[in-house]
Amino acid sequence: MAAVKTRLWMVGLAMGGMLGSSVLADGARAQVQTVSGEGWAAVPVPSAAPAVTKFFPLAEVKRGMRGVAYTVFEGVTPEPMQVEILGLLRDALGPGQDMILARLHGDKPEYTGVVAGMSGSPVYIDGRLVGALSYRIGQFSKEPIAGITPIESMLQVRDEDGSAGMRLASVSKEFEGQPEMRAIETPLVMGGFSQETVERFGDRFRAMGLTPVVGLGGADSAAVQPEPLVPGSAVSAVLVRGDLSMAGTCTVTYVDPKRLLACGHPITQYGPVDMPMTKATVLASLASPLNAFKIINTTETVGAFTEDRASAIMGRFGIEARMIPVTVEVVPPPADKGVKAEAKTLHFEVLDNRQLTPSAMLVSVYQSLQTNNTAAEELSYRLSGEIDVKGLPTVRMQGLMAQNELNPATINAALLVNDRFSKVYGNALDQPVVTGVRLKAEAIPARMTAVLESARLSRMEVRAGDEIEVEAMVHPYQSEARMVRVKMKLPEDLAAGTMRVVVSDGATVDRLTTKIGAERSMGLTDTVAALNRMHANDRVYVTLLDHATQGVLEGEALPEMPLSMANVFEPLKDAQKMQLTGESVVAAGSTDAGYAVSGSQVLNMIVK
16 A cells, blocks of 8 residues: 555656656656565565666756756655756766756745755656756855756766776865855764764864754654655665764665665765665755755664765665674762762764764764763763774773863863774774774763872982882872872893983883884784783883883884894884884883873983
C-alpha cells in the first residue's frame, strides 16, 4: 500500500510540475523505490529495483529551456520548483567540467532563496534527469539563481566509484566583495552542543562547506521513517551519534536499488569515506539573506556514504559504517565537604575519516567536559584515559589541566586529548584502526598550576653510587610557595668531573629525550611507544646530563652510546632519522607536585 501511495504522489508531482515543455512523467516514476524488510546488519534495503532512469545530455542543454526541480521544504515529501535554464558556465567545475546556470521560480524558492541543504535537488527537463542544484551566487543574492552539476559528472562517481578524474578544482574561493559561484552550504546539525562550543570551533567545519547549526534540529536513530528515499528527499551523513550528535544534510539526486547520489558537490572531497547514511525530516526551511537553511531531524540509518567526490557523494544501501566508540566520564567537584559528587558519563561514536575525525573528536570531548555545569573560570581537571589501537598497546593519557594565560581548563583538557589522538590517528606512515577512546575528567575547583622557582642539591660534591636529595621550590597560583623533595641514587658508573643536573617539569624532560620533529618520520608502533614514554605534567623530575654521547633514534633516547656504535648509526644521522648529542640524559627520580608544574632549573654537581 505504501508503494502505491508513493507512486501516486510522484505522479501528482509530475502533473503539478509542468512548465512549458517540461513534464515530469516516466522519468520521475522511474525514480520511485520502496524500502521494506530487513537487510544485512539490520539495515533496511530497497525491496525492488526501479525502472531505468532517463538522462538529459549536457550537450543538448540550451538557454531558455524549462524544467522542474524537487526538494523538501517541510516534512519528507519533495516539492516541485520551476527551473529556467540561463546557460552554461564553461570549465566552472574544473577543466572540461561545465556547470549549468539556472533561475528558480515558484513561491517557496522565491521566498527562501537558495537554501543550505538544497544541494543535490534533482533537476529534470522533459522528464529526464539533467543534474543537481548544487551552487549559488554569493551569500546575499536577492534572486534564487543556482548552479547545476550535470548528471554526467555525478555518474562518474557511481560508475567509477570516484576512482578517476574526480578531484576537480573548488569553485568556492572567497574574493573580497566580489560575487562568486560557491557550493550550497551543507547544514551541520549539532545535537547536544552549546552555542559557545560552535562559536569556538565552528570555523573548522565552515572551512569544509559545512554550516554548524545548534538547537535547530537533532537526531533520533530509533525513529522509523517509512517513506522511501527518492530524488528530492533529504539525506544525512553522520559525523557523531549517541549522547552527542552531528550530521550534515543535503538532497538526493539519483537512486537505484544499491546506491544513491546526492549533494552535487563534495562535503570534504576526501575521496573514499565511511559515514552512516540516514533518512531525514525537514521541520522547516528558514529564509534568511545571510544564512538560509533547513531545520532537520535525522532518523533511521539506511546504509553508508562511501565516496565523497568533487561532483557528488555516493551512498550504498544495506552496509554499515565503522565508527569509533568514545566514553567520557566527568566527575564534578563536591557540592559540600565529604559529599561525593555524582559523575555523568557520555557515550557517543565518531566517524572514521582522516579529514573530519580529529575536529569531530576535539569538539565532542570539549562539549563533554561542559556537562554537569562544571565549567568555571577557576577550574582544573585531573585527566586519565586510553586510546585503543588494534594490534598495539593502549595509548595512555594523563595530566592535570588548568587554566593558563591562553585558555580555560576545558580547552586545555580537550587539546591534550586532541594532541594524543591526532599523533596516533594522523600518523604519516601507517593508517591506524582506533577501536575506542575512554576518558575520565575529575574537576577540581581551583587553578592547580605552579611555577618551579628554584632548586638546590643536598650536597655539591658527590661520588658515584651516593644517595642525595634535591629540594625544589614550587610556587602555586596565588598561594604560598612550598618545598618538594626528590631522593635519588646516583649511578655506579658516573665519570669524575662536573655534571649538570636538570630539575624540571615533564615537558622539559620530553624535549631532552625526543628529537624535534621525530614523530613525522615514525611509524605507528614507534609513535605509540613514544606517547607512552611522555612524562606527566604534575610531577617534578630530576635528570642527570652525563658526559657520554646520546643518540635519539625514532623518538627514543639511547644514552651512553659508545663511539663505535655512533659510527654504525652515522647513515641514519645523515638521513636525519637519528640525532647525536654530547650528553646522555639519565633519569634520576621524580615526585608528585600536586600541581601542573612549569619551569626548570639547571644545577652543577662535582663527581669525585
